[in-house]
Amino acid sequence: MPTDMTVFPRIMILALALALTLGAAIPAAAQQPGPSDLQALRFYLEQDNDVAVRSELRRLQIQFPDWTPPANLSDMRADTGPDSIDRIYRLIESGDFDGARALIAETDRDFADWSPPTEMLSLLNLSEAQQQFTAAVAAQQAETAIGIARGIPALLSCERINNAWELAEMHLLLGETSRALGIYRSVIGSCSASEILISTLEKADAVANLTELESLADAALASAPDAATDIRRVENRLRAGRQVPARWPNGEQVIELDAATTAPPDTTAPTAATPPASTRPPPRPEAPSTPSAPQPQATAPAQSGAGLSSVAAAAQRGAWAECLALSANSSRIDVIYQRGWCAYNAERPMEAVTAFQRAARQGGSATVRRDAAFGWMLSLLKLNMTEQAAQIAASVDLTRDQRIEIESQILDQRGLRAYESGDYARAIAYIDAHAQLTGSMRRDLGLLKGYSLLNMGNRNAARDIFLQLHRQLATSETRRALRAAE
Template identity: 25%
Template sequence: MRLVGSAITTAVLILGFAAIAQQTGPGGSQPPAGPPPSESPPANGSQPQVDESALRYFASQGDTRRVNAEIARLRALYPNWTPPSDLSQLSAGAAAPPDPIIERLWNLYREDRIAEVRAAIAERQASDSNWKPPEELVAALETVEARRRLVNASDSGQWQTVLSVATEAPGLLTCTNVDVLWRVAEAFARTDQPTRTRDVYTYLLTNCANPAERLATLQKALTLLPEQQVADLLQFERRTGDAPDDFGSIRDELARRRVERASLDSKMTASAEDLAAVERLIRNTNEAGPVLILGWYNYHHGNPARALELFKTALDRDGGAKAAEGYAMSLRALERLTEAEAFAYEWRERAPENMKVYLDIATALLSQDPPPRLEARVVARIVPVVTAQRFADAAQALGWYSYNTQQIRTARDWFRTALNWKPEDEPSAYGLALSTQRLNERAAFNAIVAQWRERSQRIADLADAANPRSGRRSAPVQPRAEMEAAPRQAAIEIEQPLVRTEEAVRRRQSEARSVLGRSCAMTRNPAGLSGDAALTRGWCLMEINRPLEAVAAFDRAIATGSGRVREEAAYGKSLAYLRKNLTSEAAVAAAEAPQTRSRQVELGASILTQRALAAYRDKRYVETLLALSERARLVPEQNDLLLIRGWSYFNLGRYKDAERVFRAVQQTGYSEEAGVGLNAIREATDQASP
C-alpha cells in the first residue's frame, strides 16, 4: 500500500516517544525517517493535496474493506477532507455487497459524531458478541478521541495529560495536525522541558511545508522559548521554492526585544541594525510600543532631546502613563525643570510611577543651585502632593528652598516633617539644626544636636562653632575674622522680590500663552516674526519660564515693533533677565526703550533688590548696602530689606548702625527677627569687650 510520503512521518522519533512509536497508517510499513525538506509534499495554501489514487483503485476493485480503511486513514490525516462522491460508481458491479452498518458507522464518523459511532458499535456488539468493528475505524476513532482530549487538556492547561495523550497516540504528531504539534510543544514548555519544545518546532520546520503554519510556529516559539533558541530556528527559513518563507517579522520582533532590553540599561548598546528595525516598526505602525522602547533607549543612552521627541510621539499615539513618565523624565534630564514639573503634575495620578516622577522632579526643581525663584502657585501645588505622599526627600527640598529664600521657620517645619517621615535622614537633621540655630531656638537646636552629633560630623561642628567655649579645641575667643567663616545669616523671611512685578504682567503672559497654546513651547527662531507676534511670543515664553528664549523674542520686538511694542518689549526683556538674576543685563535692557515712570521705578527697584540680595548672599556687605541705598531713593525700604541692611552692618562690625536698624524694625512689628539681630549684637559686643 502506498503511503503519502513524508506527510505521514510522525514526530515520535524526534520527540523521544520512540518507545511507543508506531505508524498509524494501515499496512504499517515504516517510512524513511525525516526526509529532506525539499521532498516534502507541496502545500496548496492551507488545504493539503490529498492523494486519492489508492482510494479510487480499491473502489474500482470493489474492495469495500480497503476502501473504508483508506477513507479512515485519509480522514485521520486530513480532518477537513471529505471522500469523493463518485466512489460508488467506481465500485458498481463489485462482488461483495457492503455491510450496511459499516457504511452507517463511516457516515457518522465523517460527520464527526464520534460518540454515536461508539454507541452504535457497542449496540451491535451487545446483540452480536462475535461482531468486530473494522480495525481501521477503531484506529480512526482513537485518533479523533485522542485529538479531542489533547486539545481539551491543552485548553485547560492540563499539560501532563497533553503529553500522555501524545505518547499514547503518536499518530497525531504529523504535519497534518500542526495544531496538535503546537500544543505538544507548549506542553513541553509548560512542564519545564524547553529543549523538547525546540525539538518539536525543529521537526515542524524541517518537515512541514505550509508557509503560514511555519511562520505561526516561530510566532509561538517567540512566546515560549528563550530568544537565542528562536534565533536559531530562523535558520530553517526557506528562501526558495514555490512558497518561500518570510520570517522578517520574527527578526524584527527579536530586534525589538533586544533594543527593549538595552533601552533600560545604559551599559547595553543595541546594534545599528536592531535600532533601524525598531525605527521601521515605528514607521510602519501606529503603535506606541516601539516608540516607547526607542524613547527609553535614547533616554538611557545620553540623548534626552531625542527621547523627548519620541515620548511626545508616544503620547500622540496614546502611549499613556508610560509615555508621560518618559516625557517628564526627559524634560528633567534636559534641565527644563519648570516645564517638567507642570507636565508631571498633570499626570501624577495616572500611575504610581508617574507620582514618583512628579515627586522627584518637584524635589529637583526645589533643590536647584542657585535657588530658583518659583511661582507661588507652583510651590502651592507641590506642597499638598508632598504632604499626601509623605515623601521625605521633597519635604527636605522644601526645607532647603524655604531656608534659601530666608523663610527659616517654614524651613524648620519642613525639615522636621522630613525627619518624621524618614527618621534616619541626616541632611534633614542638618537642615533642622541649621534652622533652629538661625531661629535661636536653643532647646530645639540642642535636642537635635544631642540626637545627631555622634552620627553627623557637620551637625557636631555646627554645635561646636555656635558654642566655641565647649568646643573640642580649647581655642581662645574666636577672632572676628574667623566668625566670618560662618557669618550670621539674616533670619528673615523675604518676600520674593519680583512677586509684585510678576503680578503686573501675569495677565499679559497668560493671554499670550492662550493665544499661542502649545506652539510657544517649541523652540524656534523668532527672526521673521512681526513686532507684535514677537512680543506675544516673548510673554508666552515668560509664562512657561524660558526667560532666555523670551529675551530673543523681545529683542525681535524691540527691533521691529512700534514705539509701544518696543517699550513693552524692553520691559519684558529686563524682567526676563531679572528672572535669571542677570541684573546688569536687566538694567541695560530697561534702557533700550523709554519706559513710563512707574515702570522705571518698578524695574529699577527690582534690579537693585536682586543686586542687594545677590551681594548679601556672596557676603559682599558693602555692595549690599550700596544697592539698598540706591533702591531706597526710588522706593521706601521694606522691613525684610531693612533686616538685610541691619545684618550687613552687623557683619561689617558696624554694631551701632546695625542696632539702629534692628530697633527701627522692631518698632514696626518684625520684633522676633529684629530681636535675633539685637541679641547677636549683644553677644558680639560682650565677646569683644570682656
C-alpha cells in the first residue's frame, strides 16, 4: 500500500503511456476515478492546501478525461477515512508510538482505499524523536541527544527553536564550545524572527568572546533588518554586562509599564549593613500563573469551514499534536489563530508566537486581532522574553482581565530578573506593583521581597515578612528564611 503522496505523479505518467499505447482499448470504467484515486485530493482539501488541490485536480482530469469534479469541492470532504484515524492521532499525542504504528498497519490492511498520509507518518516519527531528545536532555545524556538531533534534522527547525538551544547546551556539557557557537550562528543565519535572534544572542553571550558576539549581532541584523533597533539595544546591554562601551548610539528607549516604575517604599532603603550577596531565596515554589488557553470558537472569524472545524475539534479534545498536524501549512487566518493556542498548550511557544503574530496582524475582526495579540504576549512571556511582551502590551487595547494577566507576568519576571542581578530595591518595586495590580501578595513573591530586604540590610523588615508567611503556612522554606534573618 503506497504511503507517500509523491507516488501520484508517477502514476499519472504511467496512465498517459498506457493511453497512448492502447487508445480506445482502455476500459470505459478507467475513465472515472475510484476512492483510492481521490484520496490525495480529499487529503489536500482537508488540509486547506489550495495550491495542492488545484494541482491534483489537473492531474485527475488528465488521467480521467471523462471525469468532472463536483461544483462544490467541499462535498468531497465527507469521506474522512477510517474511524481509527482519530485514535492514531490520540496515540501519537499520548506518546504511544508503537501502538500508533500498529494501528496504522492494521488500518492500512483493513481499508484498501486508505493509506497513511505523509503528514501523519512525519508527525509520528518527529514526535517520537522529540520525546527521545527531550528525555536525553533531561538526563544530561549529551552524546545521545546529539545523535538523535543529527538523525532527525527536522528537530532543529526554527519552529522548534528550544531544541537547537538545548543541543548547544549539550555540546557545552561536553566542553565543545565551538560547536555550541556554531549552532547559535546557524540559528541566527537560518531564522528571521526577532524573538529567536535576540534570545540566541543572549544565550551565546555566556560563551562567546566580544569579537564573536559582535559577529553574531551583525548576522542577526542581516537576518532581521526590521528589528535592528531591538537587536542593537540587546547588543549594547550585553556589552554593558561585560563592562565595555556600547557599540550603537543609545537613542532608543524601551517601553515600560507605568506600574513598574513605582519607587520602592522607604522601608526598603537602609544601606548601613549589607548581608553577603550570596544570600538567595530557595527555589520558587510555584511558577507564575498562566491561563489555560481560551478556545476561539466564540471569537474566530466567520469563515469557518471543514478545515477549521476539524482543527477546532482536536483543540477542544486537548489533542494538541493532532491540531498542529491538521493546521500545518494552512493559509487561513482562522485556522492559524487556532493553531496558535494549540502550539501554546503543547509547550511549543515559538510556534505559537509565529501563529499569533500573523493572526494579530491579519485577523478578520478587531476581537480576533486583540485575542491573538494576547496569545502572542503569553507565548513571549513563556519564553521569558519580557521586554518584547511589554512593548506589545503598550500598544494593544486588551480587556481588563487580559491586561492584568499580561502586566502581572511582566512585573513578576522583571522582579525576579532584578533580584538575580542584585538590584534589590527595583525588585521590591516590581513585587509591590504586582501585588497592587492583582490585589494580593503571592507567597513566592513575598519570600522574594523578604530576601531582597535582607540583602539590603533591613533584617527586621525581612523577618516580619518571613514570620507572617510562616504563621500563614509553616514550610521548610519559611523556616530557612527565618534562620537567614536571625
